[in-house]
Amino acid sequence: MSDLRLTRRALFGAGAAMLIARRGESQDIVPDTLAGRGARGTLYNPGAAGRSMPRTSDGGDELAIQAIEQQLKCQCGCGLDVFTCRTTDFTCQTSPELHREIAGLYNAGRSGEEIKQQFIDQYGVQVLMAPPPEGFNLAGYLLPGILILFGAIVLVFAFRRRRRKTLAKATLIARNPEVQGSPGSASGEAIGSPEEMARLERALAELET
Amino acid sequence: MTLLGQFALWSALLLGIWTTVLSFSGRWQDRPDLERAITRSVYAMLLLLAAAAYALWYGLLNHDFNIEYVASYTSRNLPTYYTVAAFWAGQKGSLLFWAFVLSIFAALAQWITPRRYRSLLPHVAGVTTAITVFFLIVMLFGDANPFERLAFTPPDGRGLNPQLQNIAMTIHPPMLYLGYISITIPFAFGMAALLSRRLDTGWIHAIRKWTLVSWLFLGVGITLGMWWAYVELGWGGYWAWDPVENASLLPWLTMTAFLHSVMIQEKRGMLKRWNMSLVIGSFLLSIFGTFITRSGVIASVHSFTQSDVGYFFLAFLLIAGVLSFTLLYTRWPALEPDAKLEAVVSREGAFLFNNLMLIGIAFSVLWGTLFPILSEWVRGTKITVGPPFFNRVNVPLGILLLALTGIGPLIAWRKASTANLRRQFTAPVLTGLLTGALLFGMGMRDWYVLVSLGIGGFVLGTLTQEFYRGTRARHRMYQEAWPTAFTRLIGRNRRRYGGYIVHLAILTYFVAFAGSAFKLDREETMLPGETVEIRSPYGHTYSITHLGISQYDALNRMVTAASFQVSQDGEPLGIMTSEKRQHVDSFGRPTFQPSTEVAIRSTLQEDLYAVFAGAVEGTEEAVYRFTIIPLVWWVWFGGGLLVVGGLITMWPGASTPGDRRLQAGYGASLADREVRVEAVYE
Numbered sequence: 031m032s033d034l035r036l037t038r039r040a041l042f043g044a045g046a047a048m049l050i051a052r053r054g055e056s057q058d059i060v061p062d063t064l065a066g067r068g069a070r071g072t073l074y075n076p077g078a079a080g081r082s083m084p085r086t087s088d089g090g091d092e093l094a095i096q097a098i099e100q101q102l103k104c105q106c107g108c109g110l111d112v113f114t115c116r117t118t119d120f121t122c123q124t125s126p127e128l129h130r131e132i133a134g135l136y137n138a139g140r141s142g143e144e145i146k147q148q149f150i151d152q153y154g155v156q157v158l159m160a161p162p163p164e165g166f167n168l169a170g171y172l173l174p175g176i177l178i179l180f181g182a183i184v185l186v187f188a189f190r191r192r193r194r195k196t197l198a199k200a201t202l203i204a205r206n207p208e209v210q211g212s213p214g215s216a217s218g219e220a221i222g223s224p225e226e227m228a229r230l231e232r233a234l235a236e237l238e239t
Numbered sequence: 240m241t242l243l244g245q246f247a248l249w250s251a252l253l254l255g256i257w258t259t260v261l262s263f264s265g266r267w268q269d270r271p272d273l274e275r276a277i278t279r280s281v282y283a284m285l286l287l288l289a290a291a292a293y294a295l296w297y298g299l300l301n302h303d304f305n306i307e308y309v310a311s312y313t314s315r316n317l318p319t320y321y322t323v324a325a326f327w328a329g330q331k332g333s334l335l336f337w338a339f340v341l342s343i344f345a346a347l348a349q350w351i352t353p354r355r356y357r358s359l360l361p362h363v364a365g366v367t368t369a370i371t372v373f374f375l376i377v378m379l380f381g382d383a384n385p386f387e388r389l390a391f392t393p394p395d396g397r398g399l400n401p402q403l404q405n406i407a408m409t410i411h412p413p414m415l416y417l418g419y420i421s422i423t424i425p426f427a428f429g430m431a432a433l434l435s436r437r438l439d440t441g442w443i444h445a446i447r448k449w450t451l452v453s454w455l456f457l458g459v460g461i462t463l464g465m466w467w468a469y470v471e472l473g474w475g476g477y478w479a480w481d482p483v484e485n486a487s488l489l490p491w492l493t494m495t496a497f498l499h500s501v502m503i504q505e506k507r508g509m510l511k512r513w514n515m516s517l518v519i520g521s522f523l524l525s526i527f528g529t530f531i532t533r534s535g536v537i538a539s540v541h542s543f544t545q546s547d548v549g550y551f552f553l554a555f556l557l558i559a560g561v562l563s564f565t566l567l568y569t570r571w572p573a574l575e576p577d578a579k580l581e582a583v584v585s586r587e588g589a590f591l592f593n594n595l596m597l598i599g600i601a602f603s604v605l606w607g608t609l610f611p612i613l614s615e616w617v618r619g620t621k622i623t624v625g626p627p628f629f630n631r632v633n634v635p636l637g638i639l640l641l642a643l644t645g646i647g648p649l650i651a652w653r654k655a656s657t658a659n660l661r662r663q664f665t666a667p668v669l670t671g672l673l674t675g676a677l678l679f680g681m682g683m684r685d686w687y688v689l690v691s692l693g694i695g696g697f698v699l700g701t702l703t704q705e706f707y708r709g710t711r712a713r714h715r716m717y718q719e720a721w722p723t724a725f726t727r728l729i730g731r732n733r734r735r736y737g738g739y740i741v742h743l744a745i746l747t748y749f750v751a752f753a754g755s756a757f758k759l760d761r762e763e764t765m766l767p768g769e770t771v772e773i774r775s776p777y778g779h780t781y782s783i784t785h786l787g788i789s790q791y792d793a794l795n796r797m798v799t800a801a802s803f804q805v806s807q808d809g810e811p812l813g814i815m816t817s818e819k820r821q822h823v824d825s826f827g828r829p830t831f832q833p834s835t836e837v838a839i840r841s842t843l844q845e846d847l848y849a850v851f852a853g854a855v856e857g858t859e860e861a862v863y864r865f866t867i868i869p870l871v872w873w874v875w876f877g878g879g880l881l882v883v884g885g886l887i888t889m890w891p892g893a894s895t896p897g898d899r900r901l902q903a904g905y906g907a908s909l910a911d912r913e914v915r916v917e918a919v920y921e
Contacts, residue, residue, distance in 0.1 A: 074790050076857025078821045079799040080833045083853035083862040085764040092762060103623050109481070110474065111625070117762060117852055117864040118474040121833065155620060160627035161610075166618055170610045171632055174603035178636070181595045189583050 080121065095133050098142045102149055103157050104128060111159050201230060241306060241386040244294030248375060248386075251287040251338075254280055255372040262365025263434075277364045278349050284371060285342040292339045295332060295385050299325055305392040308332055308385045314398035315825040316795040321399050324409040327416065328399060330533060330548065331378065331385035336413070337529075338374040340420045341367065348424050348449070356445040362431035363424075370423055377551045394826075398795070401822050401834035408471075411463035415487055418457030419525040422490060424449040425497075426522035426563075429515055433566045438511065438573050443501050446518075448889050454498060455885040457491040462878035473835045473850050475760065475866035477874060480629040485608045486528035489601050493521040496597040499590050499647075506652065507587065508577025512567075513594070515574065519563045524601075526556050531608075582654035589647040596640045603632050638691050641749050644742050645671075645698035648705055666704050671697030688753045695753075698746045702739050709736070733887050740884030747877035754845075754870025761865045764855060765803075775867045777844050782806045786814065788851075788859045796820045801851035801861045805840065815840060817851035817863070846871040 073079060099113035106124035108115050112132070116125030135145045149157045161167040258280040267273035295308070299322050304310040312325040312332070327333045345367035349360055378384050425446040432442035464484065465477035478484060497517040500510050530552035582588060607624050614622045649663040674696025675689055683689050706725065709732075713724035729736040757776040765771065765785035773781045784804040791798055799819040805812045815838040822830050840847040845867055852862040 073788060073799065073854060073857050073859065075797065075799075076854065078790060078797045078833065079788070079819050079854045079857070080835075081853060082856050083764075085855055085860075085862070096760065096762075101627070103625065109623075109625070110479075113760070114474045117760070117850065118472065118835075156623045159623055159625035160631070161614070161622040161624065166614065167622070170607065170614075170624070170628070174599055174606055174632060174636065177602065178595060178599035181599065182592065185591060185595065186583060189588075192579060 081123075084126070094142075095129070095136050098132055098136065098145055099129065101142075101146060101159055102128070102132070103159050105153060105157070197230070197233065240294045240297045240303070241388060244291045244298075244386040245384075247287045247291035247294065248335075248379060248384075251284055251291070251342075252372060252375040252379060254284055254287065255368045255375060258284070258368045259365050259372060262361050262368065267361050274361055277361050281342075281345050281349050281364050281368065284368065285346040288335075288339045288342040288371075291335060292326075295335060296323070296326060298386075299323070302396070304394070304396050305388050306385075307387045307389050310389060310393055310396040312396070312399055314396040314795070314830070317396075317399055318794070320409055324412075325399055327412045331383045331387075333412070333416070334374055334378050334383055334548075335385050337416060337420060338371050338378070340416060341371050341374070341423060344421055344424055345371070345427075348427070352445055356428075356441055359428060359431040359435060359437060359442060359445065362434045363427040366427035366430045367423060373551075373555050377548055381548045381551050383548050398822060398830045401796075401820060408467055411460055411467050413460075414456055414463055415460030418453050418455075418460050418487075419490065419528060421449060421453035421456060422494065422522050422525045425453070425518050429518040430563065430566065433515070433570045436570065436573060438570065440505055440508070443504055443514070447501070450494065450498060450501070451885060451889040454491065454494040455882065455889075457487065457494065458881050458885070459878065461487050461491060462875070462881070466875060466878075469871070470837065470839065473837050475758070475848050475850070475864075475868065476755070477871070480604075480607070480626045482608050483528070483532050485604045486524075486531040488604055490521045490524040490528065492597050492601040492604070493517055493524060496594045496601075497521060499597075500594050503587050503590055509579075509587065510591075511574040511576060512571065515567055516564075517594075519560075519567065523556060523560050523563070526552060526559065530556055584650065584655045584660070586647065586650050586652045586655075589643065589650050593640070593643045593647055596636065596643055600633060600636050600640060603636060604629070607632065634687060634691075637749065637752075638687070638694060641691065641698060641746070642694045644745055645694070645701040648701055648739065648742070663704075667697050667700030670700030670703075671695075674699075685756060688756055691749060691753045695746055695750050698742065702743055702746075705739055706736070729887060733890050737884050737887030737890075740887060741881060742884075744877045744880035744884055747873050747880060751870045751873035751877060754873070755868055758866060758868045762852070762862065763865065764860065764862050766860050771865075773865055773867065775845055775847075776869050779807050779845075781847060781865075781867070782809075783849075783863075783865065785861055785863070788854060788861055793820075795825075796822045799851075799854070801854075801863070803849070803863070805847065812840065815847075815849060817849050819851060819853070841872050843872055845869045 076082070096113050099116075100111045102112050104110055104112045104115035104122065104125045105128065106115065106119075106122045108119060108122065110118065112125050112128045115122055116129055119125070132145060135148065136142075140148075146158065155161065161170065163171050258277055261267065261273060262277055267277060295306075297303075298306045298309045299313055300319070302309065302313065302315055308329060308331050309325075312328045313322050317325075325332065327336045345364065348363055348367065352360060352363075428442045428446045428449075432438055461484075464487070468479070469475075469477040497514060500514050500517065503510050504514050530549060533548050533552060607629050610624050611622055614620055645667060649660075649667065651659055655663075671693050675693030678689055678692055683692075706728070709728045710721060710725045713719055713728050714721055717724070719727065729740075759773075759776065761771075761773050763771045763783075765783075767785055767787040770782055770784040773783065775781065782805070786802040786804055788799060788801045790800070797820070799821075800816050801818070802814055802816045804814055817838040818836040819833050820836060821833045835850060838849040838851075846869075848866040848868060850864045850866075852864055854861055
């Protein structure tokens with residue numbers, strides 16, 4: 031009978047193999063059971079491929095236009111920027127139209143800021159993917175950080191105030207052993223050794239100065 | 240079967256009302272028989288809701304298209320596993336799913352809670368049952384009855400949205416729901432502690448595993464959602480700061496804060512009020528999340544169709560909030576801490592700041608999500624708060640939180656001295672500085688990425704140091720081999736080292752997110768045989784040759800597939816295919832708009848992500864969008880680490896007294912005390 035025990039090394043190796051990503055495995059070309067026709071390979075059912083796509087233009091211009099599109103929201107209601115919507119939702123008719131408008135303005139020599147302003151004038155400030163950091167919008171950008179900073183300051187000051195009270199109470203008891211109220215001084219003696227009391231006195235003296 | 244379902248829902252409602260009233264009346268305190276009756280009614284609720292769930296699944300799997308829900312979300316040619324998953328695909332089914340799972344958790348809480356906390360259970364039952372009753376009310380009175388019948392029986396159903404026909408969508412919603420729903424149990428115990436005035440740490444101990452479970456499910460659910468968005472939606476990202484995504488992140492952040500601050504209450508008896516507030520807040524945020532999803536008040540790709548159900552959730556949110564915080568207010572004096580914070584520079588102080596950051600980030604996300612509504616209300620101006628806003632606000636906060644992830648484990652409890660800090664921080668700080676310097680020397684000039692990866696190096700240094708020192712201590716103490724010492728170190732102190740593994744997972748996430756800052760997109764039009772070259776951020780050159788477009792019929796769809804050959808730096812990698820799918824019903828009629836399947840090639844360094852945008856004028860000339868995104872694989876790896884770390888922390892089994900002494904001794908060696916325990920380990 032063969033030894034079927036799984037050694038620790040084999041188990042570890044299997045686990046490591048599961049964790050390491052496979053390099054892209056080659057896929058066979060899918061069978062084309064509904065072959066295209068004609069010299070340019072017209073598809074059997076063009077409608078099944080979604081709406082017809084326009085050709086992309088020169089790469090350099092496209093990158094600049096893409097950067098502008100990524101700051102403007104598509105008006106189809108998807109909530110995505112124009113570039114992401116038109117390259118993701120291939121049924122959207124709005125984003126290709128907006129793309130043509132932006133490309134037209136860019137190729138006419140308008141800058142990115144001018145194009146954005148024109149869109150704001152046309153659709154309102156909600157066309158921007160993020161509100162401009164001005165006026166009431168500053169509350170949106172700054173309030174979380176301000177509150178965290180405020181919380182940190184409150185924590186530090188609250189701790190310092192409590193520490194001061196604790197030290198003051200300890201000093202009062204040390205200087206006036208007859209003052210009761212703390213468990214350690216039930217017999218009226220100081221709650222610390224003379225060295226500790228001396229250290230406490232020095233620390234309090236520093237605080238007081 | 241719909242009769243069974245209807246009967247089960249109405250019976251559960253009546254039983255639930257009776258149980259809730261009895262639990263909160265307190266009459267059971269002198270009547271053990273009533274106390275047993277409460278427990279049994281929780282089990283009975285489970286049986287009734289299981290019957291209702293069975294009835295719906297029966298209708299789905301038997302294609303009973305006379306049931307409106309079945310007709311809306313399934314079809315005859317839908318694969319079986321999607322038919323099963325259709326249970327939670329829609330509003331009505333997901334409400335029943337919530338009530339059913341809550342009844343399971345409520346019954347489990349009654350069954351597995353240790354005997355010493357059993358005095359809390361009647362109140363726990365009251366809270367869980369009240370929440371279940373709410374969901375039943377929504378189903379039965381909110382026009383959300385999953386057993387509603389149509390006036391006719393269509394020959395086939397509408398089918399499932401193609402975007403939901405993905406393996407991630409069979410598990411992402413239930414994982415998230417499990418996370419949301421399981422938060423109810425810690426909340427119920429918190430309320431029970433307040434109601435019964437048992438305000439020691441008992442309720443904290445009783446809910447520890449529940450807290451971990453809900454946090455873990457939420458984390459897994461969020462990561463699965465990210466994965467689904469990445470592979471299915473086609474926009475080349477995994478997080479869009481969508482309102483519903485944000486709503487799932489909020490309770491995860493507050494539960495993370497809670498998981499840390501309960502340690503302080505357990506060890507020092509501090510932060511009682513804070514912890515109670517956190518558990519209430521987490522529960523309310525879980526309801527808020529589902530309110531956002533169901534009401535459509537903030538437009539989202541996730542939103543169910545807008546309905547009146549949202550008003551029910553809003554009312555419940557307000558009532559639950561008012562009642563919970565009023566109860567907390569009445570018990571406020573009884574929640575005095577047992578100890579005081581002795582030093583800001585201490586583990587307690589670090590946890591406090593950690594909580595501050597987590598709650599601050601949660602507020603930031605909530606604020607950004609609601610800001611459009613607020614802006615419109617205040618100024619009458621509609622604005623969009625999209626990813627650029629959230630990234631600008633949350634990235635700096637996230638970097639600070641990452642830093643705290645590394646700082647917290649290094650600082651001693653109660654008070655950390657200068658010598659202690661120097662000993663603990665030297666190596667991790669050097670690691671962080673070295674990382675930053677190395678990246679700068681390699682040409683990295685994006686300061687956010689540089690700082691975040693430098694802090695990542697610091698965190699990695701912290702974790703490495705912790706594991707190394709603990710393993711070394713075991714190796715010396717027990718003469719164990721290093722691998723054995725390492726394994727047993729984790730096994731004997733699961734909570735601590737499982738937590739460190741979770742920290743490593745968070746670090747992995749942050750590093751992966753930093754990589755996405757270098758994402759690049761290219762749109763290309765290619766005739767068959769044409770080649771384009773794209774240079775990746777890592778300097779690799781991808782040559783992509785379009786091979787052609789083919790079309791064929793599959794089970795419930797017609798496929799148009801665009802294939803292309805890929806090589807990297809001259810080395811052929813193979814053929815990839817992106818598809819357009821037109822789904823059809825069993826009569827061959829198109830259902831839904833065409834969907835797109837992306838092609839992804841994933842390595843440790845970067846992903847090549849290709850989307851077939853469409854054909855030019857119905858020919859084989861294809862328009863593609865190619866995206867190269869660094870370090871995506873590490874997001875999924877981080878998710879796996881999160882699960883591993885989370886499971887380790889909650890794995891049952893105590894350490895031996897010897898191991899606890901060892902850990903205590905190791906801890907003492909880190910604290911700046913003049914105790915010669917250190918000599919044992921040097």
